[in-house]
Amino acid sequence: MKNPMLFILRAMIAIPAAVIGSLLFMNQLGLSPFPAAGLAVIAGAGIYFGLGKYADARLYKKYGLTRKEYNFILENMKEAKQKLGRLKSVFVRVRSLSSLKQLIELNRLVRRIFSVVKKEPKRFYEAESFFYSHLDSVVELAEKYAWLNSQKLKDSSVRQALLETKETLNDLTRTLEKDLHKVLAKDIEHLTFELDVAKQSLSRRRLPEALEKGDKTNYDNRK
Structure with missing residues (x-):
């Protein structure tokens, strides 16, 4: 940016x-x-x-973007940053340790995707579902969950709503993990390729050493 x-x-x-x-x-x-x-x-x-x-x-x-594309992505990133601020403000309203851990993990994934796209705006197109749908769902559900969790009176309907919201947030955590994997797919592919090349290079280096060692062993046996 x-x-x-x-x-x-x-x-x-x-x-x-x-x-x-x-x-x-x-x-x-x-x-x-x-x-x-x-x-x-x-x-x-x-x-x-x-x-x-x-x-x-x-x-x-x-x-690698046109002016129109860059400004379009920049506008979406500004909106996403505001939503990240809303998600962060949820923490102070959550008293349950397990719920706080869940929201921290969601926040970590959200900010990781945001930071990757901020560094390389072209990757926005690989995370459109995150910016157009998943981020909104995370923020809205997290705010709903925090509000329900802060209510002093928790009857059966509130407890049921809390349980369902928590389960949905768990599903969204897995969805965000997929979003992050999609954004990083090219990096993972490149790293895998580099590892394969490195392994092949090591194999080629070890083969002559093994042959040389084998010849020396045969020579010692003959003696």
Whole structure:
């Protein structure tokens, strides 16, 4: 995603350039201070926004996305971040240790998927079901569960609702694990390939050593 430091860097380049431009307009072109300052501001703004366009183009190329795709994903990530905040706020309302552990695990999986997509936005398309459906279900059910759990009066209907909600959250935990596996599938495939190559390389190295050892043993036996 976009680095906030880029905005500061652009300002650090554009502002001095505007000041230098203002001095040049006055000294070289003989302009009075106000017109020179106006032209310098326009030039500085042009540099600032020009650098922004250049940085954005580099960013889109880095992620392999178009501007429209990137902004679409960025908007979805902003909405997802708000939902993560809602999920985190549920913890303070849960008193049961087992329920807290369950919500912590859900939160861990949710944040792991979010962080992977944040680092590589193109993976958003591999986790669309998470962003469009599963995350909403987790947040809404977690909030419902926390609310039911906080009620002082727990009759049979409340206890039954708590049990069913907890079971559904268990199912969602398994669903999120599948979502995470799907997002990381390419990494897992690449790692498996690298491991196979490494094993083959070790096998090729061990074969000559084994043959050499076998020849030496035969030679000693003959003696």
